[in-house]
Amino acid sequence: MSNKPSTDKNTFRQGILDGIPIALGYLSVSFSFGILAVTSGLTLWQAVLVSLFNLTSAGQVAGLSIMTASGGLIEMAVSQLIINLRYGLMSISLSQKTDKTVTVPARFFLAYGITDEIFGVAAGVDHPIGRRYHLGLMLLPIAGWTLGTFIGAALGAVFPEFLSNALAIGIYGMFVSIVVPKAKHNRGILICVLIAVSISALFYFEPHLSSVISGGFATIIAAIIAAAVGAAFFPKDKEEDAA
């Protein structure tokens, strides 16, 4: 196969090195997910399998709540589709930076490792992305994500309830820490987020709505309406002026 000329940073080894900070960050987030999963009713190995096969924080928390509420399979599929829609966009974006070593068969596997953070690093480096680099970049984060879930789930199963409760809320704290700083600096995101929370609260507290619409669909509807309203009023360019 004819490789595009690429710099010596486009290697498996460099990918592994660039993945270390992501893996360390994933340990703590997935630790929280592990705790939340076992306190919600999954077994330790179920929690680990969810993390290994999904590799996504928000999608897993939503999926977990649908599982434990005995939600429908369509609800599960639609929620994962919407919540993880951004990965599709990242895939398109990353596609334009890959070199010729990223063949179609390679894409079938490498696609599994596209997360916010892995994409962020891959998008930020100043060389094309080869399949060896991409593979190296995703390996440690996958290991960290899975191991963190294992540790969290193992401890969550033996900790007393009040301690598990206090740790299980940690993943929501992390979600707050992702959203709030962005909303602080970007008016479009701030308004979207306020709309999303308002609709979500309406579905939760309004007795008729909450009896008809389950939690998974409520999240999807709230997120889509809020993002659509935001996109209508803050399209990409203007929104950057406002920020």
Next chain:
Amino acid sequence: MNPVTFFIYLAVMAGTTYLVRMIPFVLFRRKLKNRRLIAFFEFIPYTVLAAMTLPAMLFSTGNIYSAIAGFIAAMIFSILEKSLLTVAIATCLATLAVELVFKFGGF
């Protein structure tokens, strides 16, 4: 959870998540041009996280007071733009403090 039920859920969940990543990576190579569509995709992660967090976070501990304490801590440390881990630890500690008051404080 019942293993059969679990694996059906897991298959649908992981299958959908994988396809969302794989199909565009294999098929599409062009950039989005529509400014509103780009904005929509930029906003979606934040609206999803926001809708998932509130109000569910406030009912996640089974004790609304400990959860509110955790939420307030998360907001304060997030507005101060502390790291993800710092915010998570602050959230857990604030929740734990109130849980302990309820457990051992004679309420």
